[in-house]
Amino acid sequence: MSRLRSILPPLLGLLLGLAAGWAAFPYLLYEHEAQPLSFSHAAHAGETLGLGCEDCHGFEPDGTFIGVPPIEQCAACHEETIGDSADEAILVRDYVQPRREVPWRVYSREPDNAYFPHVVHVREAGIICERCHGEHGATSTLRPFERNRVSGYSRDIWGKRISGIATVASDGKKMSDCLRCHATEDVAASCQDCHR
Amino acid sequence: MTTTWTRRDALMVMGGSAVGLMLSPLPWKLLDDVAIRTQNHPWAVPAPRGRRTSRLTRCSLCPAGCALRVRSVNGRPFALAPVPGDLASRGTACALGLGAAQLAYHPDRLTVPVRRLGPAWMTARVPVAPTGAVHLVSGWLRETQRAAGPEAVAVLDGWPGRERSLRYRRFLASVGGGTYIAAPDEGAFLARFSGLLDPHPGPLGADLEHASAVLSFGTPPLLPMSAAERGLTLIHAGPRRPAQAALADQWLPIRPGTEATLALALAFLLLETPGSGMLANLVAAEREPLLALLARFTPEAAAAITGLAPAAIGQAAMRLRAAGPAVALAGIDAAAGPLAPGDEIAIALLGVALGSVGRVGGILPRAGLPGASEDLERVAIRDLPAVPDGSIHLLLLDGADPGLALPWSLVATKLAPGARVVSFAPYLSGMATRADLIVPAPAPLEGLAEIPGSPVLAQAALGVAAPLLSPPPGCREPGDFLAAVAAATGLPEIEAAPVESRLRRRVEAIHRAGRGTVIRAGGGEASELSALSSSADLWDLLLAGGRWSDAPDPPPRLHSALRLPPGSLALLAAAAGGGAGQRPARPREVLLVPIGIRGAVGTGSLPPALAKLCRESDLWPAAGDAFVHPDTASALRLRDGREAVLVTTAGSGRARVRIDRGAMPGVAFVAIGPGAAEFGATPGAREESLLRLCVPAAAGSWRVAPATLREV
Numbered sequence: 001m002s003r004l005r006s007i008l009p010p011l012l013g014l015l016l017g018l019a020a021g022w023a024a025f026p027y028l029l030y031e032h033e034a035q036p037l038s039f040s041h042a043a044h045a046g047e048t049l050g051l052g053c054e055d056c057h058g059f060e061p062d063g064t065f066i067g068v069p070p071i072e073q074c075a076a077c078h079e080e081t082i083g084d085s086a087d088e089a090i091l092v093r094d095y096v097q098p099r100r101e102v103p104w105r106v107y108s109r110e111p112d113n114a115y116f117p118h119v120v121h122v123r124e125a126g127i128i129c130e131r132c133h134g135e136h137g138a139t140s141t142l143r144p145f146e147r148n149r150v151s152g153y154s155r156d157i158w159g160k161r162i163s164g165i166a167t168v169a170s171d172g173k174k175m176s177d178c179l180r181c182h183a184t185e186d187v188a189a190s191c192q193d194c195h196r
Numbered sequence: 197m198t199t200t201w202t203r204r205d206a207l208m209v210m211g212g213s214a215v216g217l218m219l220s221p222l223p224w225k226l227l228d229d230v231a232i233r234t235q236n237h238p239w240a241v242p243a244p245r246g247r248r249t250s251r252l253t254r255c256s257l258c259p260a261g262c263a264l265r266v267r268s269v270n271g272r273p274f275a276l277a278p279v280p281g282d283l284a285s286r287g288t289a290c291a292l293g294l295g296a297a298q299l300a301y302h303p304d305r306l307t308v309p310v311r312r313l314g315p316a317w318m319t320a321r322v323p324v325a326p327t328g329a330v331h332l333v334s335g336w337l338r339e340t341q342r343a344a345g346p347e348a349v350a351v352l353d354g355w356p357g358r359e360r361s362l363r364y365r366r367f368l369a370s371v372g373g374g375t376y377i378a379a380p381d382e383g384a385f386l387a388r389f390s391g392l393l394d395p396h397p398g399p400l401g402a403d404l405e406h407a408s409a410v411l412s413f414g415t416p417p418l419l420p421m422s423a424a425e426r427g428l429t430l431i432h433a434g435p436r437r438p439a440q441a442a443l444a445d446q447w448l449p450i451r452p453g454t455e456a457t458l459a460l461a462l463a464f465l466l467l468e469t470p471g472s473g474m475l476a477n478l479v480a481a482e483r484e485p486l487l488a489l490l491a492r493f494t495p496e497a498a499a500a501i502t503g504l505a506p507a508a509i510g511q512a513a514m515r516l517r518a519a520g521p522a523v524a525l526a527g528i529d530a531a532a533g534p535l536a537p538g539d540e541i542a543i544a545l546l547g548v549a550l551g552s553v554g555r556v557g558g559i560l561p562r563a564g565l566p567g568a569s570e571d572l573e574r575v576a577i578r579d580l581p582a583v584p585d586g587s588i589h590l591l592l593l594d595g596a597d598p599g600l601a602l603p604w605s606l607v608a609t610k611l612a613p614g615a616r617v618v619s620f621a622p623y624l625s626g627m628a629t630r631a632d633l634i635v636p637a638p639a640p641l642e643g644l645a646e647i648p649g650s651p652v653l654a655q656a657a658l659g660v661a662a663p664l665l666s667p668p669p670g671c672r673e674p675g676d677f678l679a680a681v682a683a684a685t686g687l688p689e690i691e692a693a694p695v696e697s698r699l700r701r702r703v704e705a706i707h708r709a710g711r712g713t714v715i716r717a718g719g720g721e722a723s724e725l726s727a728l729s730s731s732a733d734l735w736d737l738l739l740a741g742g743r744w745s746d747a748p749d750p751p752p753r754l755h756s757a758l759r760l761p762p763g764s765l766a767l768l769a770a771a772a773g774g775g776a777g778q779r780p781a782r783p784r785e786v787l788l789v790p791i792g793i794r795g796a797v798g799t800g801s802l803p804p805a806l807a808k809l810c811r812e813s814d815l816w817p818a819a820g821d822a823f824v825h826p827d828t829a830s831a832l833r834l835r836d837g838r839e840a841v842l843v844t845t846a847g848s849g850r851a852r853v854r855i856d857r858g859a860m861p862g863v864a865f866v867a868i869g870p871g872a873a874e875f876g877a878t879p880g881a882r883e884e885s886l887l888r889l890c891v892p893a894a895a896g897s898w899r900v901a902p903a904t905l906r907e908v
Contacts, residue, residue: 005199009201009204009206009208009209009212010208010209010211010215012209012212013209013210013211013212013213013214013215014213014215014216014219015212015216016209016212017212017213017214017216017217017219018216018217018220020213020220020222021216021217021219021220021221021222022220022221025220025221029225029229060248060249062250064248064250067248070247112274113235115275148229150229150230150232150233151228151229151233152232152233153229162221162225163221164221164225
């Protein structure tokens with residue numbers, strides 16, 4: 001009994017430390033920011049409309065990745081409200097009609113010191129979007145954007161798991177993830193390829 | 197059962213918690229995030245979000261004018277990259293050029309005119325309204341004209357040969373004959389060479405497009421990429437091999453200050469060969485004494501002075517002889533500046549011995565840019581040393597940063613007591629810190645900029661950098677400012693046309709001349725200029741990153757002979773036989789040789805990201821680093837990394853000892869830049885460069901100074 005009593009305090013401390021590091025720390029580290037509007041990728045990319053990823057997130061003729069589509073592209077269909085959702089009304093009133101860009105929080109934005117050429121990976125290497133972005137194209141709502149309070153990066157860069165150990169290939173967009181993929185695919189990479 | 201918690205239990209809980217935390221990602225992840233956060237300095241402007249575009253342009257920081265791909269978001273440039281397809285730069289660009297997108301946001305950037313409060317030693321400055329700045333300079337101009345005449349008004353141009361330079365000269369002409377001073381640059385040697393020829397052939401250039409070998413004393417010029425691809429032989433002579441000479445075919449590590457000796461020894465060897473009658477044909481005066489002087493510089497005699505092996509001198513002469521058209525050039529070092537006049541005369545003589553004067557692949561007359569030479573004879577171009585001491589009452593400093601050091605002491609001796617200094621620099625850095633008034637010019641990428649080719653090359657060239665950012669409202673093109681000053685002072689009107697229309701006129705003149713070739717930055721072969729149907733097409737091509745290069749056909753002829761001015765032989769003999777450097781005079785003395793990288797020697801501002809990279813990586817030597825050979829360190833009891841006091845006749849300063857096997861024994865190579873400010877210290881808190889310890893000679897050379905180095 002006295003032996004159990006003696007290990008109880010350090011055990012309790014250990015559990016507290018583990019809980020703080022594994023559960024409380026991630027909660028405190030990331031601040032949650034709501035997206036300005038709800039958006040259903042599934043409604044656009046699914047069978048209803050049949051759009052592909054590149055129909056909105058395409059490339060300029062010179063290969064520059066468009067990323068978030070400009071409001072003009074939304075306006076092509078949403079010049080008038082479609083349906084009666086509140087977000088649709090906000091989209092048309094606040095963004096489409098005044099031709100103001102929607103300030104989307106981009107989950108996968110690479111840091112300023114890194115350059116990721118989408119065109120090389122998508123067009124030349126033939127990598128499918130899901131390889132890095134998972135099932136994002138099938139989601140019916142946009143999850144909150146999680147910003148690291150210290151570094152300012154999106155949580156998607158580090159990955160969903162705070163340990164940084166990915167269980168699926170699309171989890172994490174750290175430099176080590178890029179290097180791992182390049183090693184797996186046997187594609188050489190130098191510092192200046194991305195940091196230029 | 198009751199349990200009592202003791203202080204020991206609390207400590208055990210804390211210990212367990214610490215272990216638990218260490219077994220969690222918290223410390224490691226936090227460390228990673230903090231490391232990222234510390235990399236985000238306040239100057240680092242976050243890349244804007246929005247529509248990304250890219251376009252081609254040319255770098256306007258130096259005459260190389262490398263092609264750059266500019267990536268912008270919402271029209272704002274945030275990243276620059278070299279362009280592999282460009283025929284002129286072949287996908288290369290230096291670190292300064294790649295960071296140029298940040299220069300507009302530099303912490304030292306000025307956005308409105310500022311005036312210094314009080315005397316020269318005060319650093320406090322107050323903003324001045326643009327019109328107030330015009331009236332201030334107008335008042336100083338009237339005062340100078342009245343008190344000392346128009347010659348006392350001077351412009352020191354950092355990059356002669358631009359449209360902006362023409363406006364400076366027009367302004368000085370309207371003043372009634374002011375003094376136009378060209379800062380020393382790569383073209384200084386060829387200008388002096390031209391002065392030694394009779395009849396005077398006008399501007400000269402080296403035909404490096406067709407040369408087979410280049411012997412460079414000091415930092416080599418920017419070689420055309422095509423020359424490097426042809427397999428041009430580059431021989432570098434100097435006490436230290438700069439980065440530009442890293443790929444030289446041969447390095448002749450001569451003692452500091454012995455350039456003239458080596459040049460005369462090589463000339464001696466070349467004249468011993470068949471065909472050396474060329475010298476007799478090309479030297480117009482003092483031929484016999486000159487030959488007698490040359491005869492003194494056998495390889496053995498020169499070896500004793502330069503520190504080279506006689507065989508190395510012979511090998512270099514053989515290479516030059518065998519190579520075909522060869523050119524000997526006196527380069528300008530970023531930190532150590534130009535060679536002394538005696539050295540330059542010796543190198544000119546070597547050029548004559550090489551038979552390079554007037555020969556394709558040698559030294560040829562330089563046609564210059566069409567439309568650039570209008571009637572400006574009233575305001576001649578002068579070298580700084582040629583300006584009488586204490587003669588300048590109002591000095592206008594051009595804001596262009598040539599990337600080369602210029603000791604302030606050399607400028608200061610030309611100023612009269614109480615002289616006013618006005619700077620057009622975009623930053624509060626370098627010589628602008630000495631100015632009474634700074635009227636900031638647009639920073640790189642902010643204004644339409646012309647990029648004339650290297651003044652060393654026989655073929656003129658022109659590129660144009662399109663404006664990619666709007667300058668702040670308080671910034672002003674120097675020519676426009678001077679036009680306003682002229683109007684306020686009642687001087688004859690200076691053309692007030694905007695930069696674009698003046699540059700367009702120059703492009704029209706080039707198109708009218710109809711010669712030369714053009715290249716597109718995006719790639720493809722060079723095409724004849726005549727293939728472009730209008731000057732508007734040429735303008736559009738240049739704005740899209742293209743480049744025009746002159747190609748006179750047939751090549752201009754040169755029928756001049758060397759005529760050494762009186763006193764030249766004495767200068768030659770002094771430079772070659774008992775010059776300033778060579779060896780320390782006293783046992784515990786070293787020779788101080790300033791070193792630095794072009795663009796980072798404290799005359800301008802480094803891109804902040806580059807400064808950060810250098811600071812954190814020790815990539816470049818920092819100002820104050822003194823590199824000494826282990827034997828020298830041992831003799832002077834110096835230890836690596838320790839602070840030492842460097843003393844010359846000009847004063848003393850602190851240096852950090854860096855023991856370097858590559859350094860020449862008996863020499864302290866002292867880095868004069870980049871300084872702490874360029875490396876990201878508090879803006880304005882600039883330490884004085886150790887360049888002040890190098891005493892400029894009357895002829896404007898500051899390459900070597902005897903010094904003592906003692907550890908503190």
